[in-house]
Amino acid sequence: xxxxxxxxxxxxxxxxxxxxxxxxxxxxxxxxxxxxxxxxxxxxxxxxxxxxxxxxxxxxxxxxxxxxxxxxxxxxxxxxxxxxxxxxxxxxxxxxxxxxxxxxxxxxxxxxxxxxxxxxxxxxxxxxxxxxxxxxxxxxxxxxxxxxxxxxxxxxxxxxxxxxxxxxxxxxxxxxxxxxxxxxxxxxxxxxxxxxxxxxxxxxxxxxxxxxxx
Amino acid sequence: xxxxxxxxxxxxxxxxxxxxxxxxxxxxxxxxxxxxxxxxxxxxxxxxxxxxxxxxxxxxxxxxxxxxxxxxxxxxxxxxxxxxxxxxxxxxxxxxxxxxxxxxxxxxxxxxxxxxxxxxxxxxxxxxxxxxxxxxxxxxxxxxxxxxxxxxxxxxxxxxxxxxxxxxxxxxxxxxxxxxxxxxxxxxxxxxxxxxxxxxxxxxxxxxxxxxxxxxxxxxxxx
Numbered sequence: 001x002x003x004x005x006x007x008x009x010x011x012x013x014x015x016x017x018x019x020x021x022x023x024x025x026x027x028x029x030x031x032x033x034x035x036x037x038x039x040x041x042x043x044x045x046x047x048x049x050x051x052x053x054x055x056x057x058x059x060x061x062x063x064x065x066x067x068x069x070x071x072x073x074x075x076x077x078x079x080x081x082x083x084x085x086x087x088x089x090x091x092x093x094x095x096x097x098x099x100x101x102x103x104x105x106x107x108x109x110x111x112x113x114x115x116x117x118x119x120x121x122x123x124x125x126x127x128x129x130x131x132x133x134x135x136x137x138x139x140x141x142x143x144x145x146x147x148x149x150x151x152x153x154x155x156x157x158x159x160x161x162x163x164x165x166x167x168x169x170x171x172x173x174x175x176x177x178x179x180x181x182x183x184x185x186x187x188x189x190x191x192x193x194x195x196x197x198x199x200x201x202x203x204x205x206x207x208x209x210x211x212x213x214x
Numbered sequence: 215x216x217x218x219x220x221x222x223x224x225x226x227x228x229x230x231x232x233x234x235x236x237x238x239x240x241x242x243x244x245x246x247x248x249x250x251x252x253x254x255x256x257x258x259x260x261x262x263x264x265x266x267x268x269x270x271x272x273x274x275x276x277x278x279x280x281x282x283x284x285x286x287x288x289x290x291x292x293x294x295x296x297x298x299x300x301x302x303x304x305x306x307x308x309x310x311x312x313x314x315x316x317x318x319x320x321x322x323x324x325x326x327x328x329x330x331x332x333x334x335x336x337x338x339x340x341x342x343x344x345x346x347x348x349x350x351x352x353x354x355x356x357x358x359x360x361x362x363x364x365x366x367x368x369x370x371x372x373x374x375x376x377x378x379x380x381x382x383x384x385x386x387x388x389x390x391x392x393x394x395x396x397x398x399x400x401x402x403x404x405x406x407x408x409x410x411x412x413x414x415x416x417x418x419x420x421x422x423x424x425x426x427x428x429x430x431x432x433x434x435x436x437x
Contacts, residue, residue: 056430056433108384108387108388109384111383111384112384112385115380115381115384118377118380118381119367119371119377119381122371122377123371128370128371131433131434132367132370132371132434134433135363135367135430135431135433135434136364136367136381138426138430139363139364139385139423139426139427139430140384140385142422142423142426143360143385143388143419143422143423146388146415146419146422147387147388
């Protein structure tokens, strides 16, 4: 049981090294760090929602541990995405925060998930915590999706590819960048799930020890 | 028929209680009135002019903050004493539906009052009344859908006053942003053609939230 799991983890760790390939461009390099963060975040939150639904269906507390851990890691990814984006924005748009609809939406997303973590922290009883936070998580995610994917379409964004800005499209994104970009997305996402997996196993261990003590 | 009559009796119970005690109505009236008066005083003292766009933002801010007053207390009773009684008598999805409708009515009251008060203190800049009314209705639907479930969550968590704003604010921002875009259309009477994409998006967002609270509330209720 442990051997395939460890192999899995090692494979993920190796995959995670791929995006660190240095490409000697200027701020474009942020594409390998900033953009995959959002992919990773949304995949992690998606996984969390999946496990929340599973918890509500089965009532298995393991599913709730998974849901909670993936949100924790996803929030870290979101913060990193915001910070890398803000640093990049300082050098390209001139301001750390320039009221860009995507920036605002991701900040709101962070607020939603800080609320989720607060809600989890404020509940002592495991069953209550699992049930209530699952309900909130599903509700919040389905509001987050229109916020991130629909709202920015209605307004011009400063982001590359929007409102006449050059950038994120097949012509500008040169051929030599794509082989790094897609593995970067995959690699960061897998790193996220790998850390999430570690957190889950750690929590499960603590849970089991507590059971034994009882 | 049975479901409908249950729903109706739940709803009429809430409304009757409100008619007897009039606590929430009085709270809303006072809150909106004092908020609008404070805004008036602040703008007057600051010698700031209120143009239609500022009026619009102020209007939605008043509605937003009073909506937390509207939904804040509504589940505390249900979860306290009457909980066990309800648990055996009523289906959970009917309970949330009646609460949604009740909040929708109270939010309507709030928004119309804010409109009246803000128009009294400042001028009424709304040119397309029909479109603005539609914006108000869609906003009340969205606010009621988003906040009813969150209110139930925070009531279940037992920390109603602190958790509700923290969980609620981020969730109503999408609705609020679309509503403001829509109501700017109504202020300038830009016509329904331009507003149509916003109306459709807002209506579908409302539908998503209502459907989700309908599906999710029974799980919350069960424990």
